[in-house]
Amino acid sequence: MPTQGSTRTLSPAALSRLSTELRLACMRISRRVRFESSDVIAPHQFSVLCRLEQGPRTPRELADIEKVSAPSMTRTTSALVDKGLVSRADDPEDGRQVILSLTHEGRTLLRDIRRRRDAWVVTRVDDLTAEEQEVLRRATEILAKVAAA
Amino acid sequence: MPTQGSTRTLSPAALSRLSTELRLACMRISRRVRFESSDVIAPHQFSVLCRLEQGPRTPRELADIEKVSAPSMTRTTSALVDKGLVSRADDPEDGRQVILSLTHEGRTLLRDIRRRRDAWVVTRVDDLTAEEQEVLRRATEILAKVAAA
């Protein structure tokens, strides 16, 4: 039996239609955000910087988290080190490992990229009515729950 | 002056926070949908099939619409023709052009991919309360408007 979903109001057809429309709307928003905020680094590089923001990591950990091969992660992190966004240090306890950290420059870049991405959404959400904004606020909570499920 | 947005309730900080959370929620939903519904064709191939669904196109038109180079589009469409999803025909009026159309097999594949993508969302939306579903329904309309702006 379903976890909740008991107060049923949607027909199967309406459920299907809502799901399709919702999925398409989310995809379009994502695409517009990516397109408009012409990033200075590639998506996979951005993703790795975000991981390092939470704390230093080894290449192995990053490869596992990002679900790419070790050689691919070597390539990605080398590019970030070359750009001065990430620093490499030897692990004092295990000579096989290296420890990757975000540099100050990397942290600044992350903040700038986020600000630019947000800008696109902010100008559009600002144009909505207070009621529409409230709907989006509640929807965001629900979507976060859905995405985490 | 703003188009609407006059019934102001959100502080700049709240507006910024909502925009960030909304953007992240949409991105996460998109990512999960893409990841879970392991597609049989690559994203750029899927995109071209969707264009051809609306009617036959020349390679030139597709390249312009998808914002890729002509040689890239040659490669993409050649792969789709090899898979039997797209058919190539000479333009009877202009010998330089070719006309690309969706085959029956291509049309069927599109429907199957969409069904699989929807499935992930459907099972999760079905688990929500009727009230939450109604919020998402209204949010979808608003997001569609935002994405089109």
Add this chain to the structure above:
DNA sequence: TATTGTTATACTCTATAACTATA
């Protein structure tokens, strides 16, 4: 012997430049 990280090599998708055929 197992693990970490890199190098060697190959495949895919992207691009620009050069070429062929038609208008």
Add this chain to the structure above:
DNA sequence: TATAGTTATAGAGTATAACAATA
């Protein structure tokens, strides 16, 4: 000569396999 499409070649990204250094 201009345009449509393809082929030639190169540059990123992905991968697996093989290697060096360390545990």
